[in-house]
Amino acid sequence: MDKKILTRVLRYHMKKESSKSRDDKTSTANLISKKKYSTRYGEERDPFEVARRRMVTEQLIPKGIKDDQILAAMSRVPRHLFVSPGMEYQAYEDRPLQVGFGQTISQPLIVAMMTEELHLTGVERVLEIGTGSGYQAAILAELAKEVYTIERLSDLSSRAGQVLSNLKYKNISLKVGDGTLGWVDKAPFDRIIVTAGAPCVPEALQMQLTDGGMLVIPVGDKDLQKLEVITRKGERYDKRVVTHCRFVKLVGDQGWNVND
Numbered sequence: 001m002d003k004k005i006l007t008r009v010l011r012y013h014m015k016k017e018s019s020k021s022r023d024d025k026t027s028t029a030n031l032i033s034k035k036k037y038s039t040r041y042g043e044e045r046d047p048f049e050v051a052r053r054r055m056v057t058e059q060l061i062p063k064g065i066k067d068d069q070i071l072a073a074m075s076r077v078p079r080h081l082f083v084s085p086g087m088e089y090q091a092y093e094d095r096p097l098q099v100g101f102g103q104t105i106s107q108p109l110i111v112a113m114m115t116e117e118l119h120l121t122g123v124e125r126v127l128e129i130g131t132g133s134g135y136q137a138a139i140l141a142e143l144a145k146e147v148y149t150i151e152r153l154s155d156l157s158s159r160a161g162q163v164l165s166n167l168k169y170k171n172i173s174l175k176v177g178d179g180t181l182g183w184v185d186k187a188p189f190d191r192i193i194v195t196a197g198a199p200c201v202p203e204a205l206q207m208q209l210t211d212g213g214m215l216v217i218p219v220g221d222k223d224l225q226k227l228e229v230i231t232r233k234g235e236r237y238d239k240r241v242v243t244h245c246r247f248v249k250l251v252g253d254q255g256w257n258v259n260d
């Protein structure tokens, strides 16, 4: 990690922690200087461990995320590696961040909520539409068997691919293309998650669900959507609305036009 960034991180944490006890401050400083990633994440120092734990204890748990596996995955995956360079120290705040090309990495809470709606048990094949930074794909890869993720912008896809391969994920396949059409060669999927806002549910995605499979998708207008969970039961598709949300546009054949 760049020394300048590390200093900024330290200052940021110290400022945030100035009201906390001395012990707490000391332990933060220790973690910042000594802690390393577990082997899965290589031998890099992890100056963000405290920030990441706080994201879980101060944002996700109080806002109703209960699934222990998801909370554990989100306290493991180094979110700061997925944001644009220079934004690392903001990576664990409760908000979306720019990842370049006008796209965003979703706020931690919405990542956790959408993942909870998928009810993953470790055996599922999951399709994600909208790779973006690759962060949501990493969370899915921690909790499911295989992850397939499609991104329409090739620069974003290759950057995400690089980060994910540095982190040694072996169960994620990336593809550049229009995700509104799904991934025909790899279908059907037990779960599909769309991380961009759609004007309506793309039929191709419903068709690529297994029987009993679930699709989580934001549907609505360009500025505000409802997060829908669709469960396939034979040829029937049951719909449930979870919350309101705000995503960038799903652009494609069964989505918005690029100029909409």
Ligand code: SAH
Pocket: 103, 104, 105, 106, 129, 130, 131, 132, 133, 134, 135, 136, 137, 150, 151, 152, 153, 156, 177, 178, 179, 180, 195, 196, 248, 249, 250, 251, 252, 253, 255
């Ligand atoms: N899941 C991402 C955040 C996604 S932002 C993360 O964890 O960082 C939404 C992404 O969807 C953007 O990168 C955008 O380019 C992409 N996107 C929009 N329309 C798409 C489409 N039809 N197919 C694939 N990706 C699409």
